[in-house]
Amino acid sequence: MLSYVILGIQRFGARKVEGLLVAMIAVMCACFGVEVFMAKPDIAKIIDGLVVPRIPANATVQAVGIVGAVIMPHNLFLHSALVGTRRIKRSESVRKASIREANFYTTIESAVALLFSFIINATILIVFADIYSMDRGNTSIGSMVEEHLPGLIEAAELLRGAFGDIGPLLWAIGLLSSGQSSTATGTMAGQYLMEGMMRMRVSPWLRLFISRSISLVPTMLIGVLATSYLDQLDEWLNVLQSLALPFALIPTLKLAQSHVVMTSDFATSKYWRAFGWVTAAAIIALNVYLLLPLVFMLAARSFLSACAAYASFGLYLFFVGVLVLDSTD
Incomplete structure (x- = not known):
């Protein structure tokens, strides 16, 4: 209401x-x-x-x-x-x-x-x-x-x-x-x-x-x-928001620095670009720091688990890389 x-x-x-x-x-x-x-x-x-x-x-x-x-x-x-x-x-x-x-x-x-x-x-x-x-x-x-x-x-x-x-x-x-x-x-x-x-x-x-x-x-x-799992669900919902951050942050940074989109008058300066990309890199590194042990833990269980874990982790890094390398100009 x-x-x-x-x-x-x-x-x-x-x-x-x-x-x-x-x-x-x-x-x-x-x-x-x-x-x-x-x-x-x-x-x-x-x-x-x-x-x-x-x-x-x-x-x-x-x-x-x-x-x-x-x-x-x-x-x-x-x-x-x-x-x-x-x-x-x-x-x-x-x-x-x-x-x-x-x-x-x-x-x-x-x-x-x-x-x-x-x-x-x-x-x-x-x-x-x-x-x-x-x-x-x-x-x-x-x-x-x-x-x-x-x-x-x-x-x-x-x-x-x-x-x-x-x-x-x-x-x-x-x-x-x-x-x-x-x-x-x-x-x-x-x-x-x-x-x-x-x-x-x-x-x-x-x-x-x-x-x-x-x-x-x-x-x-x-x-x-699922009352006994509420805390784990709450934690991992916040974790998922962190994992999703690069997919919102990187396009925002690239659009903000684009002279085509923002024009030369309003595109971000090199100092703000550096600050933004350092922040994005820190968030991505923290996410990878969390994901790697989980990937290795799942990979140790079985061959199918290993395939699923490495494929999911690889896709995550691939899409992040595509966003970083794609040009807005």
Whole structure:
């Protein structure tokens, strides 16, 4: 229902929708921020982890998943499309300056959005990491952590044991706001992609109805029948977003630097190109770092598993290579 409310607000302009999304982000930051304040983590260790990031040997999946959760591939297209929602002065004498101004402020908005996405994910990690390391004298937390590493199912009980009844309430409000903002941005990104790239104009409410009708049934089935696998599914959904990032990031970089598409006035400078390609290379390297052990593990099972694993990995690298080598000029 709230998704339709957001689409209704979109009729009054993109700025109104952006304001609503900012409000949702503020709710998430407030809820998770309060929990961080209540947890009282070691600030020195947090700063050390930010300055010198490290990936434990058994946390590669989580690390790659965080990349996908922070930099979602569809949002690359969404932030690029938001430039077109700004009012551009059409007079030839000021048109270029107006476009540069729109690009400048959209870049700031995108950077701030990514920063807050990182902060929100970081606060969740900090809160639960602090809870896991709490004094085991708290029997409700200690017994739960000793049995197995708690996940989404146990999160509410874990927070209640650490912070009282306010903990699960803040967690629920933050997650609801997160889910609704993610749904809204996904719908808007689909709208821009269909209209801009596929030249298909479908009413947003109809597209939302069709997409939700298709996705709701398998989602409900998974939620009811696969409760013991929810954490693994959630992790690998974020991992899949990271694996899909090159297929959104590389075309965006190539189009942004193309003098044919952007003209020489608005094509990215060599410094931004270098930054973009270094970032893309780092993401691809992190994905390969995750995939290689999985490929070797599957290859060791049987000949058919080896063929499937190496073929899938080869196709992934092949399509990434095609995107990198293809010329937009």
